Amino acid sequence: MESTKSDRERSYDIHGAVSIKLVGRDPVSNIIDKTLSLFRSAPGVPDLTLVLGEYPSQEWKPTGTLVGDRILYDINSRTTTDLRTKVTEKLEKSETEYVLAGDLRIPGEPVTVYVPNLRKPVTPGRSFRHNLRRGHLRRALLAETGNPFGMQQVAHQAERITEAVIEPFLFYRLPAKELSLIHATAFCSMGKATLFAGSANIGKSTLALQFVKENRAFLGDTLVILSEKGEVLPYPGLVKLHGGHLAAFPELRDRLVRGTSGIGASLLRGELSSSPGDAIELLPQHEMTELFDDVTVPKHCEVEKVFLVRRGSFSDAKSEEVEAETVARALSVDMFWEIEAAPWRNGQFVYSPSAATGRDFAQESMELHAKIREIIRKGITGAKCHRLSLPIEAPVTRALSLMALSQGR
Numbered sequence: 443m444e445s446t447k448s449d450r451e452r453s454y455d456i457h458g459a460v461s462i463k464l465v466g467r468d469p470v471s472n473i474i475d476k477t478l479s480l481f482r483s484a485p486g487v488p489d490l491t492l493v494l495g496e497y498p499s500q501e502w503k504p505t506g507t508l509v510g511d512r513i514l515y516d517i518n519s520r521t522t523t524d525l526r527t528k529v530t531e532k533l534e535k536s537e538t539e540y541v542l543a544g545d546l547r548i549p550g551e552p553v554t555v556y557v558p559n560l561r562k563p564v565t566p567g568r569s570f571r572h573n574l575r576r577g578h579l580r581r582a583l584l585a586e587t588g589n590p591f592g593m594q595q596v597a598h599q600a601e602r603i604t605e606a607v608i609e610p611f612l613f614y615r616l617p618a619k620e621l622s623l624i625h626a627t628a629f630c631s632m633g634k635a636t637l638f639a640g641s642a643n644i645g646k647s648t649l650a651l652q653f654v655k656e657n658r659a660f661l662g663d664t665l666v667i668l669s670e671k672g673e674v675l676p677y678p679g680l681v682k683l684h685g686g687h688l689a690a691f692p693e694l695r696d697r698l699v700r701g702t703s704g705i706g707a708s709l710l711r712g713e714l715s716s717s718p719g720d721a722i723e724l725l726p727q728h729e730m731t732e733l734f735d736d737v738t739v740p741k742h743c744e745v746e747k748v749f750l751v752r753r754g755s756f757s758d759a760k761s762e763e764v765e766a767e768t769v770a771r772a773l774s775v776d777m778f779w780e781i782e783a784a785p786w787r788n789g790q791f792v793y794s795p796s797a798a799t800g801r802d803f804a805q806e807s808m809e810l811h812a813k814i815r816e817i818i819r820k821g822i823t824g825a826k827c828h829r830l831s832l833p834i835e836a837p838v839t840r841a842l843s844l845m846a847l848s849q850g851r
Contacts, residue, residue, distance in 0.1 A: 455483035457667060457675050459619040460612060466494030469593065470560050473600035474608075476729065477680050480739060490611050491554040492603070498541055498556055504533045507798050510790040515798035520544065524791045545795045546611050547806065549618035555607050561599045564592040580709050587706030591724040601727070604679075605787050609665065613781045617810060620670045622817045625776050628661035628674050628743075629653040635661060635674040635743035638841065639773055640751035645838025647682060651691055651733070652839065659738040660730055670820040673742045680727035685719030690839075697733050698725060748822050750829045751841055759832050761844040769827045770819035774811055782807065 452475055454462040462478065463485070464471055471494045475482075504523045506516035514523040524540040525533075536559065544553035564572075569585035569592050584590060613623050626639035627646040638649050650663030660678060667675040688694055695714050699707045713721045731737045749761075750769050781787060796803035830844050 451485065453483050453485045453488070454478045454481035455486070456481050456612065456677075457621070459621055460490070460615050461486050461488045462608070463488035463491045464494070465492065465496075466560075468495055468560055469563055469596045470494055470557075470600045470603070473593075473597055473680075473726070474603060477600070477604055478608075479729065480676060480678055487552075489552060489615065490608070491552070492607065493554060493556045494603075495558065495560050496556055497535075497538070497558045498543065502541075503535055504538060509794040509797045513790045513794045515794045517798055520795070522791045522794045540607065540791060542791055546607075546792060547614040547795075547810075549615060553611065557603060561595040563596055564589065564594070566592065580713055584706060584709045584713065587704070587709065588702055590702060590706075590710060593726050594724050597726045601680075610781050610787070610792060612667075613777065614810065616667065617813045617817060620817060621667050621675070622774075622814045622821075623677070623777060623781075624666050624668045624674075624773055624818070625664065625780050626666055626748075626773075627653075627663050628666045628676075630659035630661055630674070630740050630743035633740075633743055634746035636747045636749070637666070637674065637745065638749045638751055639769075639776070641776055641779070644751045644753055644832070645841070646751075647684075648687065648690060648838050649841065650681070650730070651687060651694075652842070654730055654734050654737055655691065657736065657738075659740045659743070661739070661743065663730070668745065668818060668821040670817045672745050672821050672824055674745050675742050676739050678730060678739055681730055681733065682727060683722045685722060688714060688718045688722070694733060697728075698722075700732075745822055745825045748825050748827045749841065749844075750827070751832065751838075752829065753832050753834050753836075756831045756833045759830070759836055759840050759844055761828050761830050764827050764829045766822045766825065766827050767819055768829075769822060770815050773818050774815035777814060778807075778811055 450465055450467045452464045456462065464474060504514055504525065506514035506523060508529055509515050511528045512525040520543065522542040523538060525537045526539045527537055538558055541556040542553060544551050546553055566585045566589040569589045570582045573582040573585060581591065616622055624637065624639060626637040627650045628635055628637045638646060640646065647663045650660065654660050661674055661676040662678050663681055664679060665677045667677050669675065695711060698714060699710045702710050748769055750772055782792065793803040796806060830841050832840055
């Protein structure tokens with residue numbers, strides 16, 4: 443029986459500030475639903491509507507003014523089309539990645555994003571043949587027992603949609619509600635939140651896993667939301683594991699083989715032991731609640747401490763107290779690089795409406811960044827702020843001893 447429209451719609455309320463509607467019942471939309479599981483809500487009037495597996499209409503075709511090398515902006519319909527490849531004389535409809543109706547960056551304006559071309563899971567037979575040709579006998583046998591790696595492309599597309607559409611939307615819309623995304627790991631104890639912030643690859647996910655293992659309440663391992671009143675709101679998402687996590691937390695192997703039984707479980711455990719990095723890259727991402735028992739996610743916590751972590755050619759690890767203004771500047775710049783400057787996160791569609799309509803994108807961004815910096819500054823004014831400097835080769839857990847040392851001052 444064909445599903446009704448209501449069966450294909452799911453709604454999410456991000457802390458009463460932004461509402462999202464997801465349309466689609468397919469493997470990609472199911473992973474996005476899992477990513478936003480904390481925010482599931484009754485249907486309402488959405489700020490952002492994500493329609494997966496469909497074009498705006500059957501008659502729709504890519505048209506508009508060329509902005510950059512693979513973006514079209516139609517000034518009449520105010521629609522941006524993001525193509526997978528550079529625009530040539532012949533526009534292929536099948537090359538469409540996103541179609542955006544509306545402007546992500548204008549507060550209060552509803553936006554609908556269509557993602558017409560969805561990835562499909564790799565079938566066990568295809569996975570078996572592929573791995574056998576590449577000489578991966580154990581992975582080929584795994585495919586025959588359940589194919590745990592068949593969702594890799596699907597998971598990657600779901601992650602791309604989250605990073606290229608949902609999180610930029612939050613970045614632009616939350617400041618109007620006196621809230622801002624923060625690139626940080628955060629945990630909560632006795633109603634007080636501690637943040638470990640910093641750029642990519644400093645070890646935030648490792649710290650998050652350690653805190654949850656110690657039964658600290660979990661707020662997020664990559665992004666959280668901060669209010670100008672000093673509240674940290676959770677944004678847990680899915681955890682990105684890597685091979686080093688299995689060495690630090692060997693108990694995760696048993697969690698990752700859950701749902702696989704018999705010889706399949708034995709084969710997967712062997713793959714995780716011999717090639718942990720490659721195996722984890724091929725497995726779907728997980729909610730923190732799937733990796734540890736009794737994970738608590740509070741509704742909010744008052745920010746008490748902020749640790750700005752950086753790595754470099756330091757002779758030794760050290761902690762120094764810094765002003766909230768210093769940390770606010772660093773965190774706002776980090777969010778700029780994460781959302782607007784990182785080429786892997788989004789395409790040119792973010793600024794295409796400005797470029798096509800003659801608005802000053804740089805001025806708009808400067809005003810937004812000033813707003814975000816002020817929200818962060820107000821939010822952490824009452825917190826104790828420290829900068830932790832770690833040698834490049836030092837384990838991130840060294841930050842825990844520095845944290846304890848700073849607390850003793």
